[in-house]
Each structure stands twice: as structure tokens, then as C-alpha cells.
Amino acid sequence: MNANPVFSLHIPTKILFGCGELRKLATEKLPGKKALIVISSGTSMKKYGYLDKVVELLQENNTESIVYDKILPNPIKSHVMEAASVCREQKCDFIVGLGGGSSIDSAKAIAVMACNDGDYWDYIPAGSGKGRPVTKALPVIAIPTTAGTGTEADPWSVITNEEAKEKIGFGSTLTFPVLSIIDPELMVSIPPHLTAYQGFDAFFHAAEGFLANCATPISDLYALEAIRLLYKYLPVAVKDGRNLKARAKVAWASTLAGLVEATSCCISEHSMEHAMSAFHPELPHGSGLIAISEAYFETFRNDCMKRYMKMAEIMTQQKSNRPSDFIDALVRMQKECNVYQLKLSDWGVKEEELPLMVQNARDTMGSLFTLDPRPLTDEEVLQIYQKSFR
Amino acid sequence: MNANPVFSLHIPTKILFGCGELRKLATEKLPGKKALIVISSGTSMKKYGYLDKVVELLQENNTESIVYDKILPNPIKSHVMEAASVCREQKCDFIVGLGGGSSIDSAKAIAVMACNDGDYWDYIPAGSGKGRPVTKALPVIAIPTTAGTGTEADPWSVITNEEAKEKIGFGSTLTFPVLSIIDPELMVSIPPHLTAYQGFDAFFHAAEGFLANCATPISDLYALEAIRLLYKYLPVAVKDGRNLKARAKVAWASTLAGLVEATSCCISEHSMEHAMSAFHPELPHGSGLIAISEAYFETFRNDCMKRYMKMAEIMTQQKSNRPSDFIDALVRMQKECNVYQLKLSDWGVKEEELPLMVQNARDTMGSLFTLDPRPLTDEEVLQIYQKSFR
Numbered sequence: 001m002n003a004n005p006v007f008s009l010h011i012p013t014k015i016l017f018g019c020g021e022l023r024k025l026a027t028e029k030l031p032g033k034k035a036l037i038v039i040s041s042g043t044s045m046k047k048y049g050y051l052d053k054v055v056e057l058l059q060e061n062n063t064e065s066i067v068y069d070k071i072l073p074n075p076i077k078s079h080v081m082e083a084a085s086v087c088r089e090q091k092c093d094f095i096v097g098l099g100g101g102s103s104i105d106s107a108k109a110i111a112v113m114a115c116n117d118g119d120y121w122d123y124i125p126a127g128s129g130k131g132r133p134v135t136k137a138l139p140v141i142a143i144p145t146t147a148g149t150g151t152e153a154d155p156w157s158v159i160t161n162e163e164a165k166e167k168i169g170f171g172s173t174l175t176f177p178v179l180s181i182i183d184p185e186l187m188v189s190i191p192p193h194l195t196a197y198q199g200f201d202a203f204f205h206a207a208e209g210f211l212a213n214c215a216t217p218i219s220d221l222y223a224l225e226a227i228r229l230l231y232k233y234l235p236v237a238v239k240d241g242r243n244l245k246a247r248a249k250v251a252w253a254s255t256l257a258g259l260v261e262a263t264s265c266c267i268s269e270h271s272m273e274h275a276m277s278a279f280h281p282e283l284p285h286g287s288g289l290i291a292i293s294e295a296y297f298e299t300f301r302n303d304c305m306k307r308y309m310k311m312a313e314i315m316t317q318q319k320s321n322r323p324s325d326f327i328d329a330l331v332r333m334q335k336e337c338n339v340y341q342l343k344l345s346d347w348g349v350k351e352e353e354l355p356l357m358v359q360n361a362r363d364t365m366g367s368l369f370t371l372d373p374r375p376l377t378d379e380e381v382l383q384i385y386q387k388s389f390r
Numbered sequence: 391m392n393a394n395p396v397f398s399l400h401i402p403t404k405i406l407f408g409c410g411e412l413r414k415l416a417t418e419k420l421p422g423k424k425a426l427i428v429i430s431s432g433t434s435m436k437k438y439g440y441l442d443k444v445v446e447l448l449q450e451n452n453t454e455s456i457v458y459d460k461i462l463p464n465p466i467k468s469h470v471m472e473a474a475s476v477c478r479e480q481k482c483d484f485i486v487g488l489g490g491g492s493s494i495d496s497a498k499a500i501a502v503m504a505c506n507d508g509d510y511w512d513y514i515p516a517g518s519g520k521g522r523p524v525t526k527a528l529p530v531i532a533i534p535t536t537a538g539t540g541t542e543a544d545p546w547s548v549i550t551n552e553e554a555k556e557k558i559g560f561g562s563t564l565t566f567p568v569l570s571i572i573d574p575e576l577m578v579s580i581p582p583h584l585t586a587y588q589g590f591d592a593f594f595h596a597a598e599g600f601l602a603n604c605a606t607p608i609s610d611l612y613a614l615e616a617i618r619l620l621y622k623y624l625p626v627a628v629k630d631g632r633n634l635k636a637r638a639k640v641a642w643a644s645t646l647a648g649l650v651e652a653t654s655c656c657i658s659e660h661s662m663e664h665a666m667s668a669f670h671p672e673l674p675h676g677s678g679l680i681a682i683s684e685a686y687f688e689t690f691r692n693d694c695m696k697r698y699m700k701m702a703e704i705m706t707q708q709k710s711n712r713p714s715d716f717i718d719a720l721v722r723m724q725k726e727c728n729v730y731q732l733k734l735s736d737w738g739v740k741e742e743e744l745p746l747m748v749q750n751a752r753d754t755m756g757s758l759f760t761l762d763p764r765p766l767t768d769e770e771v772l773q774i775y776q777k778s779f780r
Binding site: 006007009010012014016017019184222244 | 394395396403408409611615634
């Protein structure tokens, strides 16, 4: 990073944070009178009463709503297209993304396709996408019930084109949520292993954004605070999901890491994971990142030594004089969260797929490789996969 | 602050930061085709060519402009009203505030009065103001040429009602600039004593916002980084105004401190200074703050000991175990900036005015006293003035 950096900061989203803040949905000025609520195909939004609560609060705010409930953990383009069509037919004014990153990311993509013709991939500027410009989108309200993606504080939407086997992140100023309500009380029911996967997703948003060659003074500020909070509180939240203080700290760290994504960027670790999920949609995003993380961060250990030591210091709160202190702290954190040494083969990845995944990572999310601390060769990328395989 | 705080973050302003970034005025999407450029009655905007440059860049961006050049260091209501009238007559679409806080604050107030009838004080919700609601305002672009007010990153506008002797801060979501360009190259010509006054204004925005009982995790993050940067780089910028690295660090700290004002709030130190400036408009705002600061921060020394020690630690980068370490560091910083022991009597304040200023501070900016770490008595406020008098 330059000594006199040039950078920008523009986060138009209004963020409301805190236990119980969901109730503000009944009193905030909303961007319309009819909402499409987007949730996953799972049962939790209904089982825990979150969906009913959101419908009720919208009603209190004189807003009717309909529900689209088919979103998969790795959300797919055909659902985006279907929901956008429902949205047009039903004349919805805005979209509410309720749930994990998959629902909120889908809400953003649906908001785009509710106002633009053709296919969603026509607008994707990577892979087999056509890169048509997006000039309008419906407003989105994000209500995360997990702490990991940070999508509530950034413009990005990650959707998988199931035919093309491409999982690509896309967004613009138009796809920042207009309002995000982060209420840690909605997160207490997440089981320990998912808490860990999601929390590490946030951790890597921050760590990658801190190492990216486009990092700025403002993204660094957000990143280091997210890293500090996650190192301290993620193991607590994993061990005791009812601990609201830890849940709140992890939720805030995740939002901060979203701000990192809005002001810096992920690097090739995310490209590599997207390729893995594109081949194995059942692989949880966070666990894929965890699986490759040790080998991945080893690769850049001597390329940005000061930044590794800075991350180690903010984690351990002790002076660091070796970049490997960061790897040590990362391993310790993974052990405390019971997610150390996840392996790609655990999720059915086959060894012969690894070279194909290298190619897929380059083809679909190649731009993130240009933000790495130094250029990686295909051989190095393959080695990271191989070291993380078994 | 609560262990599980509830807070919000909403900074709609697009901030462009960096040396040379002023040129982006020629390429950014502007909120209209005709601008009213608001500058001070001083000579520097013309002498250093900043005004010509801005006019030229707006032209490149197909935007015409007219200039209002009467703003005083403590800007007054009658100029706001006059400029708003010019703005209506000339059918300007937006306002550019170019210069120090006085010009940018005036630009915000002019933006309000260009769209609302009656008198500016009809809309002020304190002092003798009538508190009418503001529902619209023209867009504002802020181009600061000083590093101190932070007004480029917050909604506040501080205007003096010269008849009522009231200097009151006011703003809403509508008065956030839509675009702020912070270019440290525009700041190299500021003389050392003004660099120090302005830099300490930023420092107190951060320190007060960190002590305010409405501080939040996000305002704390901005505040501590602003305090760290100013302690380290303000003395460098004061000693060598051509040092662009130091200028950039101080400018960024000032913007961060503006973000503190947008997410937390100043406390009664600012109310006390506003009363001083209301009586003595020739008193530079920053020097008034410096003059009362030692006595002021002594007053709360045992009320938020951890936060004092945290500020001391971020300044000195050493472990602190006494709240007075912060006062010591503050004094050291003032000595290095050649502004230690400024006294109210140096600016012609008379001893018999002090009780009147106590009353004025309560009447006009009383709300900030409610955000203090603990309630101050009038006697305590008077004592701070008295200790800072001679």
C-alpha cells in the first residue's frame, strides 16, 4: 500500500445493530408498500418464528408481503430468475432478504432481475457472463440470521450458475441494502459447527481484505477490529451459542468484515473456495475456506511479513516478530472452534478434480488473483488444494 | 456503554480521499448542472488558485457555477440567508462548500434555506430557534482545505445567530454531503498555528466522542484511530506544512473524527467553546477548545478511567495505569504544537463574561451536557472557564 494512498469510502446502507433491533422494522421508513421476503428452503426461519415476526412487523408498518422460500445454501440462478418473475407479477416494491448469506445475496440478485430483462448471467462481468450494465434495482432490506457473510454491509451477491458450474460474486452501488438490521438474538439457535464455519468466513473476509493489494486505511481499521473480535469471541460463541455477548461480538465482527469487503476486497482464497463449491454445492462455504486456509496463508507468509505480524498481534495481544505467529494463532483458533484440519476429501472432492478447480477459480473469479500480495502460479494454487486434500 | 450496545451506522456521503483527488470533480456524477460555490471572505481560495481550479473542473464536468464569497470564520445566519436567496434566484441545483468548516457548514445551511421558507433559525431546535422540521435540502459537495472540522463526513452545520448571540450546531440525514473530496494537497499552505488549532478541533471531536455516554463500537473505532494519528502526525504537520505524508495523516484523522461526530457526539467542551465564540467571534474555534481543554478533561478524570487510559495508550503506544496519563499526553502534544497554555484572556474575554458564557452554553448547546460522562454543575463549568482564563 502506498504511503499516501488514494481511496474512497461509500457505504450508503443504514445499519441498525443490537439485540432486539428487529422490532425497528415496524417503525423505520420502508421503501415501498409490498415486500417479497426471500428465505431459504430450510426450516429454521419458520421453526424459530423469524418469518412470522418479520411479516408481522411489516404489517405493523402498513406493508404487505409475500414469501419466496426455495433458496439453497449455495444459491442458484434459476431461483433468482423465478423469484424475480414472482416479484414482477406480484408488483413488489422491495425485497427483504431474511436468513444467511444465501438468502440475502439472492435478494440482491432478485432485486436486479426484477428491474432488468434477459437472464441474470447477461449482467455478470466474469466467467461466461455477458457483462451488460445494471442501471437499476429494487431496494433491498437485509436481515441476517447468521454471522459470516457480511453481505448486510456490502454490495456483493454470490450466485451459482448451475449449468455453467460457475459461482460468481457480483454487485454495484445499487445492490447495497438500503437498510440492514443485525439482531444477534436471531443467531442464538445456530449450531456450533455452523457458527464456526460462518465465523471463519467473516474472519477470512477480514484477513484477505487486510492482505489485498487494494487495502486502504479505512478497510484496515475495519479488518483488524473484526480479526480481534473473532479471535476472542468466536470460540466462546461456538462453545455456548446462548451467550448473547459473544453472539453480538461475532455478529458485529461479521458486519465489520462486510465493510472490509465494501472498502477492500477478498483475494484468491475466495476464488479457490468458489471453485470448490461450484463442483460440490453441498460444501459449506466457510468449511471450504477453513480447509484450504493453513496452506493458503503459508503461501504468502514471506510476502507481507509486517501485515502477518500485525494480525498476529491484534489476535494474541502480544508483540510478534515472526509472520508465522499469524498461522500459529489461526491454527489455535481453529482448534478452539473444533474445525482444525478439515479436508477437501471429507466432502467428496476427488483428487482428479483439483486441476479443474484451479482452472475454474481462474475463469470465474480470476480478478481476485490480481489483488493477491503477489501473483500465484497455477502450480502454487494446485499445491494449496493438494495440501488441503487429505 | 452497555455490554450489548444498540447502535446504528449510516453515512450516505461518498468520500474520496487522497493527494490529487480534487481532479475527480471533473469526472464524478454531479447532482445537477449549476452549482453555488461557497467560500470564505478571506483571500486564500483565490490566492492559491483553489477556486479557479474548482470552477474549471466543474466546467469540464459540464456544470456552470457562481460564487458566494462572504463567509466569516464563525459563519453567520445573515450570510446563510443571503446566499440561499442568491441560490434560488440563480436556480442553482447544488452547493459546493470549498474551504474550512465555516464554508462547508454554511453550504449545508444554505442548502436547507434554498428549499425551505422563513428564517434559518425557524428550523433550529435549540436556543431561541423554533425547531420547524426540515424535509428537503439541496445536495452539498464538500471540498475541505483545512483538516479539523470533519464536516465533510457528518451532517452538522454550526452557524452563529449574530443578534441572539447563539452559535448552534444543527443537521439531519439531509445535510450529509453527497460527495466529499479530501485532497491533502489543498492543505499545505495552512500556517502552523492554524494547522494546530484545526488539528486539535479534530482531536477533541474524537476524544469527546470517545467519552460521550452515547459512544458505540463503531465510533470508538474511528475515535481511537483519529487520536492515534493526530498525536503522531499533528506535531509533524505543524512543524513542516509541506510534509504531504503528515498532512494526509492529519486530514484522514480529521475525516475519521467527522465520522465520530456522525456516529457518537461531541460533549460539553464544544458547548463551552461555542459560548466563547458567540461572545467573541474573532476567537478561532480550535484555540478556544485548546484553552479550556486541560481543565475540562481534568474534570472527568476519575469518571471514565478506563477510557482515559485507553486514549493514553493509543497516543503513547505504552501501557497506561493512570487516567492522568491522558492529560499528560495531551499537554505534551500541545507543547509540541506550540499551543500549550492558550488563555481566554488572550482573546479579550473578560472575567465578568464567564458566568454569562456558562448560561449561554447551557441555553444554546445544553443537549451536549446530557451526553457527558456525568452531569456537570454550573459551578464546575464556571471553574473550567476560570482555570482557563489567565
